[in-house]
Amino acid sequence: MTNDPLIHPILQQSFAVIDAEIGEHSFTTAEYEIIRRVIHSTADFEFKDLIVFSPGAIEGAIAALRRGVPVVTDVSMVKQGISGLLAKTFANPLHSAVERVPVATEGKTRTEMGLLQCFAEFPEAIYAIGNAPTALLALCEVLPQSPIQPALVIGAPVGFVSVVESKAVLAQQNVPQIIIKGRKGGSPATAAIVNALILLAWQPEN
Amino acid sequence: MTNDPLIHPILQQSFAVIDAEIGEHSFTTAEYEIIRRVIHSTADFEFKDLIVFSPGAIEGAIAALRRGVPVVTDVSMVKQGISGLLAKTFANPLHSAVERVPVATEGKTRTEMGLLQCFAEFPEAIYAIGNAPTALLALCEVLPQSPIQPALVIGAPVGFVSVVESKAVLAQQNVPQIIIKGRKGGSPATAAIVNALILLAWQPEN
Numbered sequence: 141m142t143n144d145p146l147i148h149p150i151l152q153q154s155f156a157v158i159d160a161e162i163g164e165h166s167f168t169t170a171e172y173e174i175i176r177r178v179i180h181s182t183a184d185f186e187f188k189d190l191i192v193f194s195p196g197a198i199e200g201a202i203a204a205l206r207r208g209v210p211v212v213t214d215v216s217m218v219k220q221g222i223s224g225l226l227a228k229t230f231a232n233p234l235h236s237a238v239e240r241v242p243v244a245t246e247g248k249t250r251t252e253m254g255l256l257q258c259f260a261e262f263p264e265a266i267y268a269i270g271n272a273p274t275a276l277l278a279l280c281e282v283l284p285q286s287p288i289q290p291a292l293v294i295g296a297p298v299g300f301v302s303v304v305e306s307k308a309v310l311a312q313q314n315v316p317q318i319i320i321k322g323r324k325g326g327s328p329a330t331a332a333i334v335n336a337l338i339l340l341a342w343q344p345e346n
Numbered sequence: 347m348t349n350d351p352l353i354h355p356i357l358q359q360s361f362a363v364i365d366a367e368i369g370e371h372s373f374t375t376a377e378y379e380i381i382r383r384v385i386h387s388t389a390d391f392e393f394k395d396l397i398v399f400s401p402g403a404i405e406g407a408i409a410a411l412r413r414g415v416p417v418v419t420d421v422s423m424v425k426q427g428i429s430g431l432l433a434k435t436f437a438n439p440l441h442s443a444v445e446r447v448p449v450a451t452e453g454k455t456r457t458e459m460g461l462l463q464c465f466a467e468f469p470e471a472i473y474a475i476g477n478a479p480t481a482l483l484a485l486c487e488v489l490p491q492s493p494i495q496p497a498l499v500i501g502a503p504v505g506f507v508s509v510v511e512s513k514a515v516l517a518q519q520n521v522p523q524i525i526i527k528g529r530k531g532g533s534p535a536t537a538a539i540v541n542a543l544i545l546l547a548w549q550p551e552n
Contacts, residue, residue, distance in 0.1 A: 182530070183530045183531070324388070325389070326387070326388060326534050
């Protein structure tokens with residue numbers, strides 16, 4: 141990996157510090173690649189105990205990225221955090237839900253409305269939700285009726301209102317998922333999960 | 347504030363939870379507005395003990411925002427996190443250093459090179475550095491030679507390499523500053539500091 145231009149030397153050095161400090165764990169190699177990148181993006185080792193993978197979620201996401209499925213984010217900051225690496229690798233279509241809805245109506249949030257628009261168009265996409273619990277709840281409400289399911293749902297809103305609840309609702313869905321438990325999450329952590337998945341998919345041995 | 351369209355009801359509810367859980371503190375009202383918004387953006391109460399303000403930093407930043415100084419960020423995610431509220435209020439020019447430099451050269455990072463370009467053009471700006479310690483170090487190196495000083499430097503890179511060191515160098519500069527100590531920081535926390543300053547400046551009583 142040292143000569144891989146997708147991995148900046150500073151990132152390599154950061155990963156070495158995390159490797160030295162993370163302590164014992166029982167993650168698979170692929171799970172650890174994801175967790176390490178989240179810790180790198182937040183400098184917060186608590187994420188070691190917060191990230192949950194459903195069986196086959198990583199393998200399914202790798203296959204989906206390789207076959208070019210769209211990636212849908214709830215907000216622009218998550219999209220911004222993914223766009224560089226995605227453009228240099230698989231160049232899958234990348235959509236931000238909130239950018240589709242200039243004005244909220246009917247008591248709904250812009251992210252919620254935009255997310256439902258995206259799901260109507262790309263039900264097979266990878267959904268990376270790092271901020272808006274309303275968007276995650278809206279997605280979970282329409283999932284059971286859809287014949288086509290997302291390749292992956294990343295449930296990582298951050299905050300104090302409806303956040304924990306939205307992750308609990310996602311956990312009950314029969315869809316491949318990666319969840320950051322509790323109140324924590326956010327754009328950098330969510331983008332880190334997607335970027336780690338992109339790098340895993342870019343390595344032919346995975 | 348309840349009827350202020352700049353403060354979403356969900357944000358209000360989040361602030362109420364933080365108010366109830368923050369415990370005792372001795373922050374000024376303005377300092378607390380900033381700290382609370384950082385905690386809201388990260389769901390991480392540790393920031394309560396990490397944010398340091400130099401004397402007059404908040405008042406100087408409020409005055410600078412009102413007179414229209416540019417805001418310069420190191421990376422696009424910080425810019426993205428500020429652009430919405432800034433556009434709805436003072437509409438100051440907003441620049442992302444990294445976006446000015448398509449390719450890194452001479453062993454320097456894109457953010458470092460872009461930051462120096464911005465400082466040459468807008469030395470009086472508010473600098474919000476949430477990711478790249480190289481950019482913060484480069485700024486600190488040219489600061490002492492400049493006759494015009496920034497209105498504020500926010501030193502909040504996140505991570506494991508040169509991050510703590512870059513904040514220590516900023517702390518030695520005679521420039522108005524807000525620092526997030528230690529390894530933590532990042533785009534949402536940095537954008538939260540700027541957004542809180544914008545709202546403080548937007549209230550005529552401050």
